[in-house]
Amino acid sequence: xxxxxxxxxxxxxxxxxxxxxxxxxxxxxxxxxxxxxxxxxxxxxxxxxxxxxxxxxxxxxxxxxxxxxxxxxxxxxxxxxxxxxxxxxxxxxxxxxxxxxxxxxxxxxxxxxxxxxxxxxxxxxxxxxxxxxxxxxxxxxxxxxxxxxxxxxxxxxxxxxxxxxxxxxxxxxxxxxxxxxxxxxxxxxxxxxxxxxxxxxxxxxxxxxxxxxxxxxxxxxxxxxxxxxxxxxxxxxxxxxxxxxxxxxxxxxxxxxxxxxxxxxxxxxxxxxxxxxxxxxxxxxxxxxxxxxxxxxxxxxxxxxxxxxxxxxxxxxxxxxxxxxxxxxxxxxxxxxxxxxxxxxxxxxxxxxxxxxxxxxxxxxxxxx
Ligand SMILES: *Cc1c(COP(=O)(O)O)cnc(C)c1O
Numbered sequence: 261x262x263x264x265x266x267x268x269x270x271x272x273x274x275x276x277x278x279x280x281x282x283x284x285x286x287x288x289x290x291x292x293x294x295x296x297x298x299x300x301x302x303x304x305x306x307x308x309x310x311x312x313x314x315x316x317x318x319x320x321x322x323x324x325x326x327x328x329x330x331x332x333x334x335x336x337x338x339x340x341x342x343x344x345x346x347x348x349x350x351x352x353x354x355x356x357x358x359x360x361x362x363x364x365x366x367x368x369x370x371x372x373x374x375x376x377x378x379x380x381x382x383x384x385x386x387x388x389x390x391x392x393x394x395x396x397x398x399x400x401x402x403x404x405x406x407x408x409x410x411x412x413x414x415x416x417x418x419x420x421x422x423x424x425x426x427x428x429x430x431x432x433x434x435x436x437x438x439x440x441x442x443x444x445x446x447x448x449x450x451x452x453x454x455x456x457x458x459x460x461x462x463x464x465x466x467x468x469x470x471x472x473x474x475x476x477x478x479x480x481x482x483x484x485x486x487x488x489x490x491x492x493x494x495x496x497x498x499x500x501x502x503x504x505x506x507x508x509x510x511x512x513x514x515x516x517x518x519x520x521x522x523x524x525x526x527x528x529x530x531x532x533x534x535x536x537x538x539x540x541x542x543x544x545x546x547x548x549x550x551x552x553x554x555x556x557x558x559x560x561x562x563x564x565x566x567x568x569x570x571x572x573x574x575x576x577x578x579x580x581x582x583x584x585x586x587x588x589x590x591x592x593x594x595x596x597x598x599x600x601x602x603x604x605x606x607x608x609x610x611x612x613x614x615x616x617x618x619x620x621x622x623x624x625x626x627x628x629x
Pocket of ligand 1: 268336337338339340364411413414415438439440441459462
């Protein structure tokens with residue numbers, strides 16, 4: 261048995277992989293063979309149009325998305341959204357506020373600065389980003405504020421905003437959230453946010469599709485000329501079928517949404533995420549060799565960052581774990597150390613195997629000095 265702790269593209273539920281296998285070479289939609297795989301069929305065909313509509317309906321039900329929000333299936337990844345957000349929302353005479361709480365929000369702010377004026381209103385402490393500045397510690401918002409952007413789960417540094425509603429409260433402008441790496445691991449206060457986006461390949465599917473949930477009044481807000489494929493108004497008008505969408509990726513996301521529903525929805529996902537992450541952090545905190553640097557109140561349930569403090573030992577642990585069938589534990593290249601990504605699809609057995617590896621490695625190190 262092997263367990264894949266990759267941060268993304270990440271493991272999918274085995275049931276989803278089995279369903280994909282069963283749908284090859286011929287896709288069956290609602291029990292009817294389509295004569296080809298989903299990869300080989302028109303996105304304008306009835307089956308695919310029903311599939312994407314069902315995926316949207318499932319997503320709306322899971323997240324309780326209000327009727328005045330549009331759901332878009334886009335391409336270009338979260339990086340595409342780093343640009344699409346200012347292009348769609350930021351007028352020439354306005355300023356966007358960014359909270360930088362880790363590597364991804366830093367990249368989002370830098371990319372946005374290429375397309376308009378931004379101001380950093382909160383900055384976590386680099387290089388570790390082991391805490392997240394609360395709203396009360398943020399700088400005053402600039403005049404002519406277009407939106408406020410943050411990343412609710414920093415995949416590289418392993419911190420997570422656990423009370424997003426508190427960050428959204430009393431903002432003078434819409435909140436824009438990069439939720440890529442914890443999307444659908446917990447309920448979200450969608451109605452408190454202006455826009456939420458997530459690349460699928462962390463928690464809800466394969467690479468190639470990015471989900472955008474945007475409040476209707478923000479469509480076309482900037483009045484700027486933007487590439488049609490990045491234009492929320494264009495994509496919304498076409499129900500995400502403006503041009504050829506990533507059909508296979510959307511199909512796999514649809515299967516994953518059905519899987520989440522069968523498991524009991526986001527309450528079940530959240531309960532499991534709490535169980536997995538608490539067990540793993542507790543084991544790291546017990547250890548005298550490993551440590552988890554992120555302060556407990558800000559620890560991510562999805563991306564558990566840990567380290568020995570010695571890069572050679574971290575590398576030795578990666579090899580030790582690989583030999584036990586545990587892959588993907590090397591920290592992000594920008595940060596080093598170790599990282600276990602334990603998304604929705606990771607079973608508790610995987611976490612238990614990792615804890616056993618941590619304990620066995622530590623016992624071996626103690627023996628050999
Ligand atoms: C992975 C990730 C990104 C980048 O996603 P791409 O699909 O590679 O563009 C951005 N933000 C967060 C939080 C991520 O986890």
